[in-house]
Amino acid sequence: xxxxxxxxxxxxxxxxxxxxxxxTYTATGYPSLFWYVQYPGEGxxxxxxxxxxxxxGSNKGFEATYRKETTSFHxxxxxxxxxxxxxxxxxxxxxxxxxxxxxxxxRLTINP
Amino acid sequence: DGGITQSPKYxxxxxxxxxxxxxxxxxxxxxxxxxxxxxxxxLRLIYYSQIVNDFQxxxxxxxxxxxxxxxxxxxxTVTSAQKNPTAFYxxxxxxxxxxxxxQYFGPGTRLTVT
Numbered sequence: 001x002x003x004x005x006x007x008x009x010x011x012x013x014x015x016x017x018x019x020x021x022x023x024t025y026t027a028t029g030y031p032s033l034f035w036y037v038q039y040p041g042e043g044x045x046x047x048x049x050x051x052x053x054x055x056x057g058s059n060k061g062f063e064a065t066y067r068k069e070t071t072s073f074h075x076x077x078x079x080x081x082x083x084x085x086x087x088x089x090x091x092x093x094x095x096x097x098x099x100x101x102x103x104x105x106x107r108l109t110i111n112p
Numbered sequence: 113d114g115g116i117t118q119s120p121k122y123x124x125x126x127x128x129x130x131x132x133x134x135x136x137x138x139x140x141x142x143x144x145x146x147x148x149x150x151x152x153x154x155l156r157l158i159y160y161s162q163i164v165n166d167f168q169x170x171x172x173x174x175x176x177x178x179x180x181x182x183x184x185x186x187x188x189t190v191t192s193a194q195k196n197p198t199a200f201y202x203x204x205x206x207x208x209x210x211x212x213x214x215q216y217f218g219p220g221t222r223l224t225v226t
Contacts, residue, residue, distance in 0.1 A: 032213050043118075043202050043217035044155075089154065093213040098143055098162055098206060099170075100215060104154040 002027045002094045006103035009087075013080055014111050021075040021106045023064075023090035031093040033057075033066055033073040034100065038087045047075075047088070082110045115139065116218035118203050123223045125197075133188045133221045135203035142208030144186035145215060148172060149200045158201075161186055162208055190223065197225045 007022040025033070032051045036044040048057030050066035050073065057064050062077045073090060087107045091100040116137045125131045137144065143162045147155040157170030161180040175194025180186055186205075190197045200222050204215040 034214060036217075041220075043116075043219045044204075044215075046214055046216070049214060098208060098213055099145075099157065099160065100213065102147075102155040107152075 002031075002092065002101045004090055004092055004101050004103040006088075006090050006106050009105070009107040010109060011106060012109045012111065015082055016079045017110075019075070019077040019080045019084075019108070021088055021090075021108070022072070023074055023103060024070070024072045025090070025092045025101075026071065027092050027095070027101075029095050030068055031095050033064070033093075034091045035062070035064055035073070035075050036089040036091060036102075038089065038105070040086075044089065080108075080110045082112050084108060085110045116203060116205055116216055118201075118218035118221050121219065121221060123221055125223070125225050127225055128192045129225075130189055130191050131197075131223065131225075133190065133201055133203075133223070135186045135188065135218060136184055137186075137205040137216075137218075138184060139205055139207075139216065140183070141205035141216070142183070143206040144180065145204040145206070146170075146176070146178065146186070146188045147202040147204065149202060149220075155202065158188065190225075197223060199223060 004025040035047040037047045048059040050057040053068035087105045090103040145160040146158040159178040161167035177189045203218040
């Protein structure tokens with residue numbers, strides 16, 4: 001079946017540090033992949049996406065590359081800010097069903 | 113502005129009462145979804161609808177019901193049969209076209225049942 005495994009949180013970093021949040025998935029074929037971000041008390045916002053192998057999604061300084069060899073879609077940012085503090089969710093698509101599978105989320109806290 | 117609205121933001125009910133959560137979208141999306149989120153947890157799919165007048169159970173449908181009479185609206189009823197209804201409920205929509213699977217979320221409704 002389809003599943004996703006995210007790096008366990010919470011993750012705490014200092015401002016301007018380098019960020020990696022790991023995400024690996026199991027799925028049939030090569031699904032589209034998404035990263036969502038959730039700020040406290042809010043719904044989820046789409047952060048970035050990749051629709052085929054080797055695609056790189058990017059937004060707001062965040063990047064993730066679709067690696068079919070390792071079935072991974074790790075989220076990275078070169079220099080985090082306090083405003084990046086949020087919960088991040090990795091979500092591959094269940095092909096043919098128009099459904100996403102959400103990881104458990106990784107809570108990120110950035111200290112000034 | 114296009115988007116998804118959920119109302120109310122906070123909802124309080126007594127145990128044994130049914131309660132209906134509203135979700136409206138003006139994005140002209142075909143597909144709509146309801147998720148439940150518990151503290152420190154990921155999202156669990158309750159129900160989803162890919163087209164008007166049709167919907168499917170998700171992973172945790174027991175104790176919930178939905179309707180999809182209009183494209184713009186997908187209300188969720190939390191019935192008294194739901195054993196632990198207190199949670200944060202999120203509605204989402206998606207274009208529903210082949211290849212367009214990204215979902216857009218509303219701001220959520222926090223339901224507290226005492």
